[in-house]
Amino acid sequence: MTSNVVGVFADPQSALTAAGNLKGAGFGIPELMSPVPIEGVEAVLGKKKSAIKNFTFFGGLIGGIAGFALAAGTAVLYPHPVGGRPIITMPPYLIITYELAILFGILFTVVGFLVSSRLPAIRNRVYLPEAAVDKFVVTVPYDDDDHFKRAEAILSNAGAEQIRQLGEED
Amino acid sequence: MSLFSRFMDGWRKYRKPGYYDEFDYHWTMAIDLDKCTGCQACMTACQAENNIPIVGEEELARGREIQWIRVERYWEGEYPNAKLSFIPIMCQHCDSAPCETVCPVSATYHNQDGLNTQIYNRCIGTRSCAVYCPYEVRYFNYYDHHWDSPLEQQLNPDVTVRGKGVMEKCTFCIQRIREAKDHAKDDGRRRVQDGEVQPACVQTCPSKALVFGDRKDSENEVSVAINDPRKYRVLDELNTDSSVFYLKKVDA
Amino acid sequence: MPNIDRRDFLKLVGAGGVSVGAGFMLREANKDATEYLIPHVVAPEDFSSGLATWYNSVCSMCPAGCGISVRTREGLAKKIEGNPAHPVNQGGLCSLGQAGLQVLYNPDRLTGPLKQTSARGSGSFEQITWDEGLDQLGSRLDLLRAARRGNRVAMLTQGVRGHLAQLFDNFMRQLGSQRLLHYDFNHPHTLYAANQRFFGQDRLPYYDLHNTRMLLSFGADYLTNWISPVHHSLGFGESRQGSSNERGRFIQIEPRMSASGAAADEWLAAKPGTEGILALALANHIVSEGNYAGADRADWAVALTDYTPAKAAEQTGIPQSTITRLADSFIDIQPSLAIGGGAAANHSNGVDTLMAVNVLNYLAGNIGQEGGLLLNPEPTSVVSQQQQASYSTLLEFAEAARQGEIDVLILNGSNPVFTLPQASEFREALASIPLVVSLSSFLDETTAMADLILPSHTYLESWGDDFPEPGMGFPVGAVSQPVVSPLYNTRATGDIILALARQMNVGTALPWENMEECIKDGWRQIYERGDAQTLAQGFDSFWTSVLRAGVWGETAAGDSEFTLDRSVISNIGVQAPEFSGSEEDFPFILHPYLSPNFYDGRGANLPWMQERPDPMTSVVYGSWVEMNPSTAKELDLIEGDLVDIQSLHGTVRAPVYLYPAIMPNVVAMPIGQGHQEFGRYAKDRGVNPIEILSPEIEPITGQLASSATRVNIVPTGRRSKLVKTSGTSRDLGREIVQFADVNGVELSSAGSNSIPITEVTA
């Protein structure tokens, strides 16, 4: 069981400051919970990279290949001569390719999102319901009382309305 | 056959357009409009041979007729110079059939006889083939048809009775072609000879306006007919490449 | 496993149990119904399940006598096709002939003997046994015969030929009755009379359409219902685009374009009833132009003086130039042929008109010529002379009935209540006959008036034979054999007659056990008259080969020399036709024509024929009245408007159809619909124009002049939907039917022909 220091802020700016300070004090990367995405997080906590775009791209690619293979394979493995057209008829098959590329792109994007944001949450995670309404919450794990005190200080200096400690239960 | 060799086989065979030339037969019909009297014996023959349902007055009034072959009539001029011409229209068995491409489930396709075929029990009833057919020769079963007993006893057992929700059309009496091939095999022949098969309409035509045969045999009656200077195809400008040829009516 | 308490467990068990049951039932419901394989008790020799067997027979749907092949599978008739070996139809067959299957399998067939239980025409019948029925009729006949009052028995049959006709004749003779009447609405009495007078022959000549290059048809709808339509169609096709290099020309003269008119190269509308005058005008021109060089040329010139083209142009409404052109081409294009019939023959001057047509053939030298008109030899087989009763004969019979001179009437297939005008009062006459017996297979209008119904087999279940009339220029006979075992408790007509004969103890004259024996016996005589080669094979093998082929014929044609009796020439002449009703009160001439689908109405109970669109109008399931669009415009009528068609003798109501090729003062109606009985497909559908016909007759033959009725058209202000399969019968310049000259070069005739785009097709 890990314990976390949790600071509740009424505005995003002070929460950001607190998070920055915590990070500067060597607390590891603090988490910011907020009802809306906060602008400027990356400037404080470092640039985030996600693999979603790779998922999307490769999803689309796989989908496209699968789509064409589906159409062409279907036609060639059990040929039904149709309208005198060549068995692999490009214009219609490209449409199928296109649609499946998009379908797979979408599905892979979702997978990418879930994987990269570690959702759904199977493990218990620290959370404050206020964060979904109008509060901005900074959490950072601590090891001992000393740590906690230091974090508490940083948070209250930044203007935290409340400071609490929360554990992650299994 | 392995999947791969099946794939390669299909690919090689059907890679390019024009593979119809390699098919076993190219059944063709020629209709001499100069001989057609509009008597419609062909329609009854077709109805008898192919189990075409009796629709009833009410449904006919709603336009639900089913006529695999129909005789269309076109008037020209006014009295006293009015003139009436008949033209039998059935499935033209187009080589570039618009109906075939549109079927989502491949219920209609071209087979080795060079026929445009319809597999009734594969049909899911989107009716798109009927929309795409410029000759409007595809007929839909809007409900399960019924024969007042004992009329059902006249149904041809070689032809299935189509249920509701299924599209149907002229097959060039494919059951007769099949039977002829069967006989040919019994006699140890590879191919059906000319004159062995006649669709019901051709068989019955009192004025012998209809001729049927395999176009691949360049000597037979139908090949002669389709090389006649009077030959034309209905709606040829649509490039459907149909297998039914008409011989122009002579205006003397 | 998480801990589940007892209640939850029970719930789960319950739900599981229910769903097991549901799955079980689901499968049960998906099972197919049990089917059975029913074997024969003893396998017949020619039976093979899954394979078709063909039987050759003869079509009885109209008097043409085409040969048919019936396809059967597992003992059921599946399809009727033309017998390719039969010289009349050579494999072709018309719609009605093919629909014969639906006579056999008609749901409205009578399934056994019936007895009228209350008033006539009330339609209440009870089932009786054959013994009862035959007893009731037979004892009555026997009494009358014994009392030498056999002439009080009448038999009214549809036209039958061959040994059945002989059997009828024999039977009635044994009974001592002269009242055997064959009656068909469409029987060409006038044609027989005209040929009798001209050629001295009691039979029809053979019209060689196959080889003719110029056919002039005066009102004969030879492709639909004139004499032998399938044979004529064959000839038409052969003449048009056959082996000859020269394409035959066809010209049709009639007030309303028939299917033959549509097939013709030229369609001309002469005033109704003046076709004979037109023919004589052509003859006049031929003679006066010196195109006839016979020895009797002078006689003809005298006989035809009154029929100059100029005068005829006035009388017929056809321009003089056309008349002379026709006359010239009739001589120039050889071989040529003139035929007459249909409406042209159904006028008060019918026989004269057809005589005039024969004159044309005579003058052009077409008689006895290939491509012309070939006289038939004397038939070598049974009598083919028709004992056909004309309209006036039936009127006489009706009068006799009213006078109480008829005790028993036996009806066989004939339906006079439907095919006679109301003015004949035939239905009323029936009431005066104490016992009316019908042998019909269907409850038609006349049978509904019967006291006793002894239903006969259909032709596909019984033995019979036929000798086509007109002959093919050589003797032909065909045997019809049962192709399926009888469906119901019915009996063959011949068997009924034979059973009655036995009941009357006249068995010695009619010694056959059944119709099969009778036919076989009759054919033994044909066999015995045969040549040495035929005789050498023995009768049994002859009989088997006839049955197998379905037809028998001698190829050697008798040479029939013909010389014209001079007295005929002086009697040539065509009077103006007479019409019933004044032109002021009844401005239109009614042109009733036989529907291509129903013949004289006998096909109306066949669903295939009801669904077969009328070739000219595409109307299905109903009646209509055709009028010229200009006439309709004057009367302010459009398609589907209901009008009353009034004659002096009645009124019928039908929707209007605008027919582009009909004379403006003529209205046409198809015959065949308007049944009051005759099963579910025919009953109460459309109207019967025969009802309102005036009882005008052709004086020489006594035939009903069915085209001689004047009518008035009274709009009712109501509309009905005319059910037809055709949308718009104009091709709007789309060149769907294309035209070429004889060499195949495309003509640019189409294209100028457009209708307003706003036309609504519904």
Add this chain to the structure above:
Amino acid sequence: MVAETNNLGYTDIHEDVVRSIVKTGPKYYIALATAGGTTLLCFFFPWFYQLYYGIGAAGMNHPGVWGTYLASFIFWIGLSHSGTLLSCVLHLTNSSWRKAMYRSAEAMTLFSLVVAATYVMVHVGRPWFIHWALPYPNQMELWPNFRSPLMFDVMAITTYITGSTIFIYMGSIPDFAAVRDRTSGWRNTMYTLLSLGWRGTDKEWHRLHWAYTFLAVLIIPLAVSVHSIVSWDFAMSIVPALHQTIFAPYFVVGAIYSGTAGIVTVMFVLRKYMGFERYITKLHFDNLGKLLLVLSLLWTYINAVELFTSWYSGTSEEYEAVGFKLFGFYAPLYWEMILFCAVAPLLMFSTRFRTSFMPMLILSIVINIGMYTERFLIIATSLPRQYLPDAWGVYVPSAVEVSIMVGSFALFTTLFLVFVKIFPSVSMYEVKETMATPKLGSVAPASGSPA
């Protein structure tokens, strides 16, 4: 841009949305029961009758083999076009006025698609075999025919339904999380699962943003392709009046046009009956009105082009087709369509008209009636009058068809009514984004109970 909402705080929107889900009055149940009952009576009952009897229960015939079912299908597909498509475009262009309305617009897309997909089942003759049109391994070794424009449809619509569902769901995750905390019992369970345990951390927001953006990028071309493909069901044929190159843009424009009108209707209802007056404002109507106006002009232009090219072709087939459309049996409907879709929308040149709610509602409904007519006419005036005049006929819808058409609107309403009780029908977090961030030290009412 946000002038009318800036006096509202985070909690206001939060409370309003949660209330719209949790608090349910009797009116809602009456509405739901009415819609559901109508669906059952007018949609499912006639449909089952048709399944039993065959397609003959509808008015289709030879040669009018397609009818209102397909017209309705196109209509619903068209209606689906504005929601997600517009939402994606506005998302990518970062238009803030989108934010209050896009959730319900997307829902409209989704349910329109569901109704359209149902119509496919209603339309085909043997829906019990409809799975044959899907590619899946089977013992017959028979797969669909991918050359068929109808198969393009199957693929495109499947993709579009999947994409739209994912798009609306993905955008709702933070809101599910917000509602989760305010509910208990089965709702809490449901929202917990739906929100996947969303906490609103900076990382989650970042991932969501990108995923959402990629989805938007994928869905825009998809949506355009969907209606192009629907148009090809017709344009790939050689039927006069259908075989037109302009059909794809024609259908796409028509789809967006009717969809946007549909959004106006839905906006009005949400605003009026779900208590979102403060978030859906004149501004939205004004902007949508402008969009509608542009689309209307575009639509009119394409119609004119279509007529012109047909007339200019000079062939009998095209000429008759145009003539029949303009002056034939269905001419009254044609002129009704012109009036509703080309003339009436010109009113929106007036700003006052655009910012009045009731007139905009009426206009939006009128436009959709016109657009339905357009789809109906495309089928009913072309198919029965093709190349062979002798085969011409007339197609008139039957009572069953009309009933199913009415029922489909009820079905849509039912689905939408269920939606507003499950989904936060206004996107909370995005509305919050448009608001000023709360001031330091301001006191907000406590929400939720800490664990």
Add this chain to the structure above:
Amino acid sequence: MNVSIVPSLKKLRPVAMLVIVVLLGLVLGYWANAAFLPGTSPEQPIAFSHRIHAGENEIPCMYCHTQARLSPSAGVPSVSKCVGCHLEIATERPQIRRLMSYWDNQEPIPWVKVHDLPDFVHFTHKRHVLAEVECQTCHGPVETMDRIRLTSRAADGTAQANHPWEMGQCLSCHRENEVENGTDCWTCHK
């Protein structure tokens, strides 16, 4: 406070279990019916044993099913054919007595059809017999069956009891033997 979807999933467990139980039940019921009441080996009016006739006595199939090489349908023998032998053989057995009672009444025996293809299938015995396909290939080991059982041919070529013929089975055999136009729809459909 913490958040996780696990507690909610736990709450759903009873519902999930119910769904699983119901689904399993449906499958079980369906399977049980198919396995124990398949209707693929119906009771016949006379307990005719192919095992005795075709197996022990080695009567060739075509002795009774004479039609098979001539016609699309194999046909069942006429009653007279059965009687032809059984006037002499095993006349005292109850089943033979039953046969004789049909014969005495001149009634056909209503055999229940076991191998029943749908109406839209065109199958011809003739072509298969002439191509020297063993009867057992499609009908299974008939000579071992006392009562005829519906049998088809699995993909691996083995006889598959109680399983009706499906298109794929015809197709795979046609493919294996490279039948001319063997995969053309109209070869087998009508």
